[in-house]
Amino acid sequence: MRLRLLKDRTSVIVFWSFTVLSISTLIAIGVGLGIKSWPLFETQSLSDLFFSDTWRPLSGKFGFLAFIAGTLWVTAISLILAVPISVLTALYLSEFAHPWVRKVFLPIIDVLSGIPPVVYGVWGVLVLVPLVTSLSEFVGAFSFGYSVLAGGLVLSLMITPLMISIILDVLGSIPTVYREASLSLGATRWETTWQILARKARPGILAAVILSLSRAFGETIAVLMVCGNMPMLPQSVFDAGYPLPALIANNYGEMMSIPLYDSALMMAGLVLFVVIVFFNLIARVVLFRLETELQ
Amino acid sequence: MKTRLLKQTVMKGLMILSAAILLIGFSSLIWTIFSHGLPYMSWEMVSSIPGGGFYIGKEGGILNAILGTVIITTVSAAIALIIGSGVVLVLNLYAKRFRRTVSTIRMVQDVLFGIPSIVYGAFAFAIMISFGLRTSMLAGIITVTLLILPIMIRAIDEVVRQIPEDLVNSVFSLGATRLETAGVLLRQALPGIVTAIMLSVARAAGDAASLLFTSGYSDNLPFSPDQPAATLPLAIFFQLSSPIAEVQGRAYAAALILTLIILIISLSAKWISSRLSKHRIR
Numbered sequence: 001m002r003l004r005l006l007k008d009r010t011s012v013i014v015f016w017s018f019t020v021l022s023i024s025t026l027i028a029i030g031v032g033l034g035i036k037s038w039p040l041f042e043t044q045s046l047s048d049l050f051f052s053d054t055w056r057p058l059s060g061k062f063g064f065l066a067f068i069a070g071t072l073w074v075t076a077i078s079l080i081l082a083v084p085i086s087v088l089t090a091l092y093l094s095e096f097a098h099p100w101v102r103k104v105f106l107p108i109i110d111v112l113s114g115i116p117p118v119v120y121g122v123w124g125v126l127v128l129v130p131l132v133t134s135l136s137e138f139v140g141a142f143s144f145g146y147s148v149l150a151g152g153l154v155l156s157l158m159i160t161p162l163m164i165s166i167i168l169d170v171l172g173s174i175p176t177v178y179r180e181a182s183l184s185l186g187a188t189r190w191e192t193t194w195q196i197l198a199r200k201a202r203p204g205i206l207a208a209v210i211l212s213l214s215r216a217f218g219e220t221i222a223v224l225m226v227c228g229n230m231p232m233l234p235q236s237v238f239d240a241g242y243p244l245p246a247l248i249a250n251n252y253g254e255m256m257s258i259p260l261y262d263s264a265l266m267m268a269g270l271v272l273f274v275v276i277v278f279f280n281l282i283a284r285v286v287l288f289r290l291e292t293e294l295q
Numbered sequence: 296m297k298t299r300l301l302k303q304t305v306m307k308g309l310m311i312l313s314a315a316i317l318l319i320g321f322s323s324l325i326w327t328i329f330s331h332g333l334p335y336m337s338w339e340m341v342s343s344i345p346g347g348g349f350y351i352g353k354e355g356g357i358l359n360a361i362l363g364t365v366i367i368t369t370v371s372a373a374i375a376l377i378i379g380s381g382v383v384l385v386l387n388l389y390a391k392r393f394r395r396t397v398s399t400i401r402m403v404q405d406v407l408f409g410i411p412s413i414v415y416g417a418f419a420f421a422i423m424i425s426f427g428l429r430t431s432m433l434a435g436i437i438t439v440t441l442l443i444l445p446i447m448i449r450a451i452d453e454v455v456r457q458i459p460e461d462l463v464n465s466v467f468s469l470g471a472t473r474l475e476t477a478g479v480l481l482r483q484a485l486p487g488i489v490t491a492i493m494l495s496v497a498r499a500a501g502d503a504a505s506l507l508f509t510s511g512y513s514d515n516l517p518f519s520p521d522q523p524a525a526t527l528p529l530a531i532f533f534q535l536s537s538p539i540a541e542v543q544g545r546a547y548a549a550a551l552i553l554t555l556i557i558l559i560i561s562l563s564a565k566w567i568s569s570r571l572s573k574h575r576i577r
Contacts, residue, residue: 004474004475005472007472007474008472008473008474008475011384011473011474011477012389012473014381015381015384015385015389016389016390018378018381018382018385019381019382019385019386019390019400021378022378022379022382022404022407022444022448023400023403023404025407025441025444026406026407026410028418029410029414029415029418032421032422033414033417033418033421036421084313085313085316085317086313088309088310088313088314089310089313089314089317091310092307092310092311092313092314093314096310097314101314105314107565108317108318108321110561111321111558111561112321112324114494114497114498114501114557114558114560115324115501115557116497116500116501116502116503116528116553116554117501117502117503117504118501118503118528118531118532118550118553119324119328119501119531119550119553119554120324121531121532121535122327122328122331122531122535122546122547122550123323123324123327123328125535126327126331126547127323127327157317157320157321157324160317160320188299188300188302188303189303190302190303190306190307191299191303194306211409214409215409215411217411218410218411218413218414219411220411220412220503220504221503221504221528221532225532225535245411245413245504248413248416248417249413249504249507252420252507252508262421262424265417266417268417269413269414269417269418272411272413272414273410273414276409276414277406277409277410279409280405280406280409280410281402281406284402284405284406285402288402
């Protein structure tokens with residue numbers, strides 16, 4: 001009897017310490033990256049860091065603008081392509097599609113979300129880069145194909161499964177009563193879907209978009225492989241870009257040889273961390289509110 | 296009246312169109328990997344380690360990367376499973392009374408889930424250089440464990456939350472301790488746990504960004520945790536950037552191998568968890 005209680009007490013301590021450990025990772029990452037990037041804050045002003053595009057590590061000039069611009073371009077392109085497709089597909093699957101269509105589609109979405117980024121990258125190099133090159137010839141621009149457009153295209157296929165599955169969850173949690181009420185008043189199926197369900201699900205759709213945005217923001221390898229990695233401000237979708245995650249991944253080996261370089265790379269990590277934590281918190285609060293409201 | 300129905304038809308067309316676009320993207324992805332990878336697949340690829348002139352297109356395979364991926368993912372999934380089950384039990388059993396605490400912990404896990412693997416990698420690397428450590432398989436395992444822990448927790452939690460409260464209460468009323476009740480809960484959640492393991496393994500096997508910093512790369516078989524170890528995503532990544540066609544071809548074959556591993560994992564997860572869920576009490 002005693003032994004059972006002792007085991008129980010121990011389990012409380014062990015499980016709680018696991019919990020504290022896993023939660024403190026969040027703080028540890030923030031603080032760790034903060035400490036490591038602190039030396040850079042001391043030598044350069046914030047506006048120099050974020051609004052200058054001179055990236056000359058050898059002379060100690062670290063302006064992040066080109067990398068931030070690269071990240072924003074790629075993220076924006078991927079969202080512009082993926083949001084309408086995901087929302088329409090999710091509405092279709094949830095409200096219009098035959099059960100067998102759903103049976104075919106849902107596993108595909110699962111598989112897509114499980115395929116590793118590096119495989120998306122290989123696909124991007126083999127299919128999208130040549131596609132972008134011919135597209136640029138078609139519109140009369142010049143491009144090697146390795147461009148922010150290629151990066152955005154790869155990302156849009158990568159984030160679609162995430163977005164669709166969240167939107168499907170939200171739509172699925174809306175009670176059928178709403179649909180029945182709207183249809184019985186003579187609304188068409190589309191009117192019901194768009195004016196009742198989509199409106200009801202709007203916060204959830206927004207949260208799905210924000211979560212996918214932060215996924216796109218931090219994705220490294222797939223983007224790195226197709227977007228050219230030149231530290232310059234992209235002027236059009238056919239230009240090469242150099243997103244923040246790619247910057248970190250490409251240069252970690254040289255960290256030690258150039259003073260302050262490690263700080264600069266950790267700063268890039270810190271920027272990603274802060275932006276993503278911020279977006280994620282917003283999205284989760286929205287989803288949480290929606291969940292309690294719909295129940 | 297007509298216009299309303301017309302609108303519905305048009306929108307339905309648009310919806311089918313976007314589903315079709317998605318389908319085309321998906322088929323193109325799968326087709327590309329298979330059609331480029333298959334010609335370069337050989338028994339040598341999966342059964343030998345890189346030979347002398349491997350990176351200029353001579354003999355050898357990627358057994359080192361396959362084994363590295365398998366070891367790193369299984370070990371870190373095992374650690375994450377142990378820690379993750381503990382956290383889920385705290386959320387659903389030990390701390391259930393403290394609603395605010397529980398929802399805060401869930402929120403933090405969700406945020407951790409959203410943090411990109413490159414940030415985990417950079418963080419682990421920062422820690423490693425502070426302590427003067429070199430890249431090693433062990434460092435890779437620790438980083439991947441941190442990375443997949445939130446996935447594990449979320450996925451198991453999702454299932455344990457669905458377990459009816461009455462079941463927990465009746466177990467308690469028989470005089471069971473919390474730990475013994477936990478065992479009952481976990482058995483009920485078994486199908487979900489299988490899914491959680493598979494999701495985490497798939498994520499871990501495919502992750503390149505964090506391992507780039509932490510586990511390094513090596514042509515030898517990974518047998519010692521303090522030595523660098525190769526992984527499949529990095530093998531693909533490095534070989535693809537080679538200018539030699541033969542080496543690039545091996546990257547395609549490696550991508551095919553990785554994709555097949557992931558497909559097998561996710562399909563068997565579906566199968567196992569559907570078999571296991573026969574015995575669940577609802």
